[in-house]
Amino acid sequence: MTISEENYLKVIYHVSLVAPKGVSTNAIAGMLDTKASSVTDMLKKLADKNLVSYQKYQGVTLTDEGLHKAKMIVRKHRLWEVFLVEKLQFSWDEVHEIAEELEHIQSEPLIDKLDAFLGFPAFDPHGDPIPNAKGIINKVEKELLSEANLNQMYTCVGVKDSSTEFLQYLDKQQIALGSTIKILEKEPFDETLLVEINGKKLTISNKIATNLYIR
Amino acid sequence: MTISEENYLKVIYHVSLVAPKGVSTNAIAGMLDTKASSVTDMLKKLADKNLVSYQKYQGVTLTDEGLHKAKMIVRKHRLWEVFLVEKLQFSWDEVHEIAEELEHIQSEPLIDKLDAFLGFPAFDPHGDPIPNAKGIINKVEKELLSEANLNQMYTCVGVKDSSTEFLQYLDKQQIALGSTIKILEKEPFDETLLVEINGKKLTISNKIATNLYIR
DNA sequence: AATTATTTTTAGTTTTGTCTAAATTTATTT
DNA sequence: AAATAAATTTAGACAAAACTAAAAATAATT
Numbered sequence A, B: 001m002t003i004s005e006e007n008y009l010k011v012i013y014h015v016s017l018v019a020p021k022g023v024s025t026n027a028i029a030g031m032l033d034t035k036a037s038s039v040t041d042m043l044k045k046l047a048d049k050n051l052v053s054y055q056k057y058q059g060v061t062l063t064d065e066g067l068h069k070a071k072m073i074v075r076k077h078r079l080w081e082v083f084l085v086e087k088l089q090f091s092w093d094e095v096h097e098i099a100e101e102l103e104h105i106q107s108e109p110l111i112d113k114l115d116a117f118l119g120f121p122a123f124d125p126h127g128d129p130i131p132n133a134k135g136i137i138n139k140v141e142k143e144l145l146s147e148a149n150l151n152q153m154y155t156c157v158g159v160k161d162s163s164t165e166f167l168q169y170l171d172k173q174q175i176a177l178g179s180t181i182k183i184l185e186k187e188p189f190d191e192t193l194l195v196e197i198n199g200k201k202l203t204i205s206n207k208i209a210t211n212l213y214i215r
Numbered sequence C: 001a002a003t004t005a006t007t008t009t010t011a012g013t014t015t016t017g018t019c020t021a022a023a024t025t026t027a028t029t030t
Numbered sequence D: 001a002a003a004t005a006a007a008t009t010t011a012g013a014c015a016a017a018a019c020t021a022a023a024a025a026t027a028a029t030t
Helices: A003-018 A025-032 A036-048 A064-087 A095-102 A108-117 A164-172 B003-018 B025-032 B036-048 B064-087 B095-102 B108-117 B164-172
Strands: A052-054 A060-062 A153-159 A180-186 A193-197 A200-204 A212-214 B052-054 B060-062 B153-159 B180-186 B193-197 B200-204 B212-214
Touching: A003 A025, A003 A036, A003 A060, A003 A064, A025 A036, A036 A052, A036 A060, A060 A064, A064 A095, A064 A108, A153 A164, B003 B025, B003 B036, B003 B060, B003 B064, B025 B036, B036 B052, B036 B060, B060 B064, B064 B095, B064 B108, B153 B164
Parallel strands: none
Antiparallel strands: A052 A060, A153 A180, A153 A212, A180 A193, A193 A200, B052 B060, B153 B180, B153 B212, B180 B193, B193 B200
């Protein structure tokens, strides 16, 4: 598999988690910053290799084989992110791009040994679950802060958006995974929240609240 | 820089260490398992980018810029090899191919942090020196076992050939970097050696002796 | 239901890195 | 020094992965 093919599989996987009835050509093009015509070409190739099922104009879904390959790429990406943060002292907003490269290194023993070296982590630095060697994903109940109840104690367990900007905002506000969070007030007009995080009061926009997972 | 360009630079660097007056097209083709015509094409491109000086039929040498780039690739390769052996428990005969991929990951901070994580190692698992971030290489006196004196104590410090076959042979004979070695006899006809390694007597062919560095 | 808009696909190019086959240059022999 | 051999380069072609522009299919509107 080429790096390009792997990137397509990975994107199809991510999109299919929220659009399970088939991923559109344009959605893939958007995520990969490429043109729809390029996507069509690649979908044909992936279909020939039996990694996706593809019918003209009908969107695409992963085959069992494609799904497994996609999960292994995600596994590698997330394990490398753990390595970068835990062992090399990168901060959580710096690791995504490096992991985008590392995820394409081809060596099963490497990944299994890395996994062991890291102590078989279940989650990456952004709270996303890490598929095990068989592709099984440890699902955990979580919801968006925007859907949480007032005056109930939650723990911050993940981010939906893992862009540098958002992560640095969280750092600035000293919000990290594991932080405790309680909604004190919700403004009905724009859904701005007044929350208590690690004991401190803070006002949070709806955009923030829809990108923070809690439990 | 593409992976292919990096591989050419690396090969030119390695060959130029033993053939300093210009590296031939065929030598590069041989190392990269490609055709001479492909090499010519690439040399033109590298010359355009000012990474090599190239004149038709006259072989090629690295420019200062090309030399530095090549050293950085070698640095990455060797640091990753240390990581694989020291941290992930790979054996020294398993790491070359994986490092061939890892050496192309593009991130300066990654390499500097990896270097620090590993404790700024000076040598890789095969005894080859690791260039520092500035490209400076800690040169160390060493010679081939085939050129050593009789009845003098040496330490094994490196291998010239780092193929799986050779390294596994060394493992089988319990020869490792740091092993002490003394030549007891040299057969004049074929230069086979009788040596004492870590206290045990062993017969060693000239081919082995010309691939083992000692000090 | 017809028209318009959007999405997707097709057809034809481009770039990168490779190849083969032929031509050219350099090196080696006789 | 001429002839032969070896090495190198050129010319033209190909596959992968992208692109543009036009055509076709689907979706949304009036």
